[in-house]
Every structure is written in structure tokens, then in C-alpha cells.
Amino acid sequence: MLVFAISDKGGTGRSVTGTNIAYRHALQGNDVCYLDFDFGSPTAGAIFSVGSVARGTRESGLHEYLRGDCPQPRRVDVWAESDREGLRTRPPGAGRLVLLPGSEGGGELSALSEEVVGRCVQLFGRLEEEFDLCMVDVSAGRSFTAELVLAATVRMPAVPFRWLVFHRWTRQHIIAADGLVTGTDGLFDVGTRFGHDPEVLRDRIRFVRTAVLEPDAAELVGLRDEQRAWLSACDSELRELAGRHGVGRTTMLGKVPLDPVLQWREQLITDEDVLASKIANVETAAAFDDLAKKIVDDNAWEGL
Amino acid sequence: MLVMGEVHTGLLQNSGEISEPACRQVLGLMTGETVRVSRRPIVHALSPDRLTGVDCVLPAASGSRIRGVGTVVSRCAVTGGRVAQGSSYVRLARSETDRRLPWSHYLARPGVIEVLGKARAADIAEGFVGEGAPRLHGCLDLTAVTGRFLDLVQTSPLLNRRAPFRMPRTILRWVAETGEPSIAFTLHTEQERTLRLTHPGPFTPAVVDLCEDLAVHDWLLTSLLVVVERARVGATPAAEVAARLSPAVDHLLHLWMPAARVEERLTPFWESLERRPGFSRQWRSLVDRVRDQLAVHTLALLSANAETGGR
Ligand SMILES: Nc1ncnc2c1ncn2[C@@H]1O[C@H](COP(=O)(O)OP(=O)(O)O)[C@@H](O)[C@H]1O
Ligand SMILES: [Mg+2]
Numbered sequence: 292m293l294v295f296a297i298s299d300k301g302g303t304g305r306s307v308t309g310t311n312i313a314y315r316h317a318l319q320g321n322d323v324c325y326l327d328f329d330f331g332s333p334t335a336g337a338i339f340s341v342g343s344v345a346r347g348t349r350e351s352g353l354h355e356y357l358r359g360d361c362p363q364p365r366r367v368d369v370w371a372e373s374d375r376e377g378l379r380t381r382p383p384g385a386g387r388l389v390l391l392p393g394s395e396g397g398g399e400l401s402a403l404s405e406e407v408v409g410r411c412v413q414l415f416g417r418l419e420e421e422f423d424l425c426m427v428d429v430s431a432g433r434s435f436t437a438e439l440v441l442a443a444t445v446r447m448p449a450v451p452f453r454w455l456v457f458h459r460w461t462r463q464h465i466i467a468a469d470g471l472v473t474g475t476d477g478l479f480d481v482g483t484r485f486g487h488d489p490e491v492l493r494d495r496i497r498f499v500r501t502a503v504l505e506p507d508a509a510e511l512v513g514l515r516d517e518q519r520a521w522l523s524a525c526d527s528e529l530r531e532l533a534g535r536h537g538v539g540r541t542t543m544l545g546k547v548p549l550d551p552v553l554q555w556r557e558q559l560i561t562d563e564d565v566l567a568s569k570i571a572n573v574e575t576a577a578a579f580d581d582l583a584k585k586i587v588d589d590n591a592w593e594g595l
Numbered sequence: 596m597l598v599m600g601e602v603h604t605g606l607l608q609n610s611g612e613i614s615e616p617a618c619r620q621v622l623g624l625m626t627g628e629t630v631r632v633s634r635r636p637i638v639h640a641l642s643p644d645r646l647t648g649v650d651c652v653l654p655a656a657s658g659s660r661i662r663g664v665g666t667v668v669s670r671c672a673v674t675g676g677r678v679a680q681g682s683s684y685v686r687l688a689r690s691e692t693d694r695r696l697p698w699s700h701y702l703a704r705p706g707v708i709e710v711l712g713k714a715r716a717a718d719i720a721e722g723f724v725g726e727g728a729p730r731l732h733g734c735l736d737l738t739a740v741t742g743r744f745l746d747l748v749q750t751s752p753l754l755n756r757r758a759p760f761r762m763p764r765t766i767l768r769w770v771a772e773t774g775e776p777s778i779a780f781t782l783h784t785e786q787e788r789t790l791r792l793t794h795p796g797p798f799t800p801a802v803v804d805l806c807e808d809l810a811v812h813d814w815l816l817t818s819l820l821v822v823v824e825r826a827r828v829g830a831t832p833a834a835e836v837a838a839r840l841s842p843a844v845d846h847l848l849h850l851w852m853p854a855a856r857v858e859e860r861l862t863p864f865w866e867s868l869e870r871r872p873g874f875s876r877q878w879r880s881l882v883d884r885v886r887d888q889l890a891v892h893t894l895a896l897l898s899a900n901a902e903t904g905g906r
Contacts (some may be wrong), residue, residue, distance in 0.1 A: 362736060420606070421763045
């Protein structure tokens, strides 16, 4: 299964949520690889706490591979190479967790050529033979990278793929997330132009809300009644707006609550963070765990 | 001089094994040429040979730049309708001249790379299969060539891509020379293996058959180890262990046929590997473990049924 992670804007929590989903999926016993296709800002290494590739790799990064400058992209075994003690041994029953880092200082793709698409097809095809899940961080907004993976997946009709569109729970983000999917040069538009069946494509896209502050969250306990009432009104307004923009409950795969740890630092939330040091919220870990199950649960992806 | 090659082996990307006619279609890379099929003791299908022209630097442990020009022979194979392979090799020969000749010259010698200038076979062999050998820019890349041939099989539109489990490809890199018989098989990373072979008499493609046969069995053993490890015997409930082991029973266990396709004169090499490291010994012990687990699970089910039935 190929899963593409995209968002309209940068800073929505796409990378942090995507990496945490990948991590949880590996803990659930699956072999997982994470491809950092966010060529402009390859941060996945930092989130997995692999210092040597914190801002991408200097040698054999994905960008270099796609340009044809190296025969195969570098692979980093997170269980072996993470600097975080709690990640450095593979937990019993966990699958492989492999990061394919972007190139340090690589920059966005500037064009789409036949050769680049061919290399992308080869890469996806081989990884899919080997891993239960290949999570691809596609970067923000309309980009050559998004076009690249749309073009590549058309050529591999038997390989299953899905899209996750990440957005924050605000007016601007809801409207933008809808626009990225259904607007001009959005996923449908470009995907259809490249030969995807629009009906099929529609069924393979789900939204994920990030850093959501629920009106009944513990963080809001100290608020005045007026403030709480206002937040509640906002939330129902947003729900109504989301529904109108096709970003509502039916097309939502899940949501991740706002977490104090993630607000301060981009990282994986381990069970240790939740149970031992208690710095992260148990709901956050549960949300990642739930998403990690739902990305492969066909019931969550039934036609709408 | 020296022969060197690579074999990439992987699980065929299809939900079930494919039939002999399907093998023929998948491997018929070009119409008009025949796929060679043998049926006993296991269905084995081999594509026609393909040539790739190369003008490259040859690997060398010493790091010296040795130029070679010629062609690489590649082919694909499917064993038991279930295991797919890409395989390439080249024979090195000293060039009569020290400059590149017209391509017609090299095309008349399929699978031969002519070495321009001075070179020692041992230096090239060590550069190819030795650990930590320097990789020069523009170096002969059999991995890329062979990988693409395996891709040809795996991306065939005749396959549904719903393989019963995920498994990495293995890569066997081999060198062969004429001389006093000896064989050394070494495991490197999880996916990489090397084989150094010295055989009596001149090189024939039967040596390639041997390498491919070894690669299939090494992949089977590696894969069965992974499946058993994933099942976590003793740490997960018996029913789950049984469920995780069942793909191995359905898709792998019946494929073990060591030396099935190996020419008589080369079988002593297999026999020596059977003594050490003992491929079949390890395979049998794993198979017994899998069968024991399933038997225990079945017994548990039967007695549970008997109990509920008696009530
Ligand atoms: N659930 C969350 N709660 C709080 N902060 C979050 C959450 N998810 C992400 N963040 C923070 O938001 C910022 C942007 O996240 P990042 O994943 O880098 O975004 P993107 O990849 O979309 O640019 C980071 O500082 C990250 O730690
Ligand atoms: Mg990011």
C-alpha cells in the first residue's frame, strides 16, 4: 500500500502526523518505509531523531535518485540509527521501520520528465514488494512532486494507493484543504488529466485534522464560561463549513488532538512519553494508533 | 579469465502461483523467441537471453581504473510459478587492442567484456565480491541491470500484485574461475550474499544455472526464517501464530528442490554446501518447527471442539 501525505499549507502537521502514523503502523507489526518527498524541507530525519539525516542526506537522497544521480536511494533503519534511546531497539513484534531521506539542500522538483516518472515508478514498485506500507510525504500545495506521484500511480494500476490530506481545524485551512482536492489544478483536476478515474480517485482521498482543540479538552478547563461558549459556537460553525466543503465527517479518516509536546517539538510520541514520563497526552498516542489502523482498514475507505 | 554475475530473487507479485502457460507469457520478453521450460521435479521457466552494451570501468579492489567494453547477458526465471529471478553475467577477456572497436565486434561475442589494458583477474574479482571495495564512477553496475530484469517480471500486467506476504529481494553476487574446485558462500547484510566458485573445466552457462539454483534456495531459507520470526512463536496466541505461518505452508514449503537443475559435473558444489553451512539441514529444522506449531494448534482446536461437543 502506498499512502501519500499532502496538505495545502506548510506547517499543518503533515510530517509530524505522517511519521507518527508510520511509527505506530510498524509497532502494530507491519514493515513500513517512510519516503521524504518534501524536497524543499526534508525534516523527517529530525522527527525520527536520526541526527545524521536531520535535514536530509548529503549522499543518495531521494531527490538525487529521482534526478538519476545515484542508482538507489539511501535507506536508514530507524530502529538501528535513531539517536533516541527509546527508539533504538526494535520492540518485540514490531515490523521494520525504514526512512528514505530527502537530499540535503535539494530544493523542490523544477520539472517533470519521463525519466523522473520512470524512476519514481521503479522505486514505488520495488518498495511495495517489500513493505506493507510506504508512506510518502508529498510536501505542501500544488507541486511537481504531487504531479509526479499522480503520474507514477497511473502507470501501476495494480498497486493500491491512498491519499491523506492534512489540515488544521480553522476556516482558512478547511477551505484550502477542499481547494487542494477539488479546485483548479487540484488533485482531482491533475489526477484526471493524467488518466486517473475521478470516481476511483475520490474514494482514495481522506482528510485528517491536526492539532485539534476539542471544546471539552482538559486544556480548556481554566477558561471562563463565555470563552467556552464562544469556542463551542466556533467549533459547530467549522463543522458546518467542513460539511459544505466536503471535508466533513464522512470524508474524515481521523483527527489528532493538540498536544503540548508536539507544540514544542517535532517528534515521535512513544508509549514512554505517555506512560512513563507522562509529557504527552494518552489521547494523542491513541489517535496516531487509530489512524495507523484505519489507513489499511477497507471499511474506513468504503465508497461514499 | 573471470566470469562474474548477479542474481536477484524475489516473491512473484501475484496472489497465487502462476501456471506454466502464464510463466511462458510473463517471460516472453520478445515475441518469436521461446521461453525454455522444464517440468520435473519443479516447473522452471527461463526467458530468452538479452544483451546490454557497456563501456565501463570494471570493479577493482586496488582502485585502479580498468576499462571494459562489451555486452552483459541477462535473463529472467520463474521457479514453481512463485519465485522470480533476474540474472546477469559477463565473461572477461583480454582485448587484442587497447582501443574500443566497432560495436559489431562486441555483438559477435555476446556476454563478453573485453578488458582494455592491464588487469589482474584476482583484483577484479575482489573488487566485485570483496567487502568495502571502492566503487569508481562509471563502474559496471550489474545490480542496476539485473534489478531492471526482475522488474520486468514483477510489473507484468499478467500479475495481480496481491502477493500473500511482503519480502525483500535478495542479491547474490558471484565470481567463477577455472581451477581446483572450491566454493565459498557468504552472507553479508540481510539481503546481500556473495559466492566465489572455482570449477574444473571451462566455463559454461551451467555455472549460471548453479548460481541461480543456489539463489532460489537461499531466498527460500531467508524468507522462511523471516516468516517464522514474524509469527513470534511463544509470544503470541497459537491461533495467531498459525495464521502467520500459513502463507509459508501455502507458498514456500513445496519449493525446496536443491540441485534440481544443476548439471551432474557441478553437483559436488551443492553437496559441499549441504555439508557446510548445511542449507537443507536448516530448512528441514525450520519446516519441522512450522509443522509442529500447526499440529499443536490443530490439536488444541480438536480438543476444544470435543469439549464443546461433549457438553
Ligand atoms: N497534534 C499536534 N499538536 C500540537 N502541535 C502539532 C501537532 N501536530 C503538529 N504540530 C506542530 O505543528 C508544526 C508543524 O508541523 P509539521 O509536521 O512540521 O508540518 P508540515 O509538515 O505540514 O509543514 C510543528 O511544530 C509540529 O510540532
Ligand atoms: Mg513537513
